């Protein structure tokens with residue numbers, strides 16, 4: 001049996017017998033006015049963060065949701081799009097698709113604004129998304145891609161890129177590892193399926209997103225997720241996993257490299273009213289301007305005594321220059 005089959009079997013089991021908090025962190029789902037999340041759906045909250053960013057979901061976007069789970073985030077996306085077929089939710093596991101469909105039926109009874117036609121559940125997997133090229137505004141996945149082996153992660157990222165419209169967004173939440181996870185854990189298919197041993201270090205995770213073609217990546221959140229303690233996991237030292245929420249844009253990669261926003265700002269401290277690097281970055285004196293990590297590094301090199309670069313906040317949500 002391949003590791004993907006082990007994962008499918010695991011998710012078939014947790015679709016039939018929900019296991020609160022077993023797979024991923026049990027967190028309070030995003031609350032929205034007039035949204036009632038059925039308790040069955042909450043029990044099946046198998047995500048590790050959120051991919052639903054409420055301030056960016058205007059204009060009723062078409063969303064392809066990969067790995068439907070109990071349907072919680074599909075319902076949250078439908079809250080914004082509110083039209084038939086706007087959310088297409090894909091899952092290879094029959095029992096998971098059935099559980100999500102049942103939960104969405106309950107949601108329709110508990111939410112007057114919601115109709116089950118707003119979420120179309122389809123059989124499919126992350127490597128073969130059942131939609132045409134350039135056809136959706138958003139691809140979202142929560143706590144799924146981390147279970148893939150690195151080469152499969154690349155395939156899944158490339159497949160997401162294929163189906164996104166130009167300018168479209170890949171919204172993800174995944175565990176990342178604060179140092180490489182040792183081989184004996186990476187090979188453990190059950191732990192991998194449980195989102196505990198497939199996580200990559202931050203740098204490799206981001207690099208794989210960029211290698212799939214995404215020209216801009218924004219980090220929305222980064223926080224502690226789980227501790228793999230040395231005794232239980234046979235490690236020399238405890239290993240902290242973090243959970244990372246990101247949004248990657250299908251835009252051309254600039255010649256000097258992709259823009260990754262992690263919440264850094266640049267602040268000009270010279271004697272002029274502003275600083276202009278003549279490469280598109282104008283910094284008014286004393287006022288923080290959001291910059292991507294690439295620009296932050298260039299500006300810091302250029303004028304270390306006149307430009308202060310603030311640390312990554314890991315809470316970037318727009319604005320500034322790259």
Ligand SMILES: C[S@@+](CC[C@H](N)C(=O)[O-])C[C@H]1O[C@@H](n2cnc3c(N)ncnc32)[C@H](O)[C@@H]1O
Pocket residue numbers: 004007008011012023024044045046047048066067068069070071072073090091092093096124125126127141142143144195
């Ligand atoms: C950790 S759960 C996350 C569920 C949901 N995103 C959530 O936040 O609750 C992973 C989901 O991905 C599905 N899945 C497993 N293998 C998959 C694959 N190769 N392609 C797409 N989905 C897959 C599982 O059946 C399950 O629904």
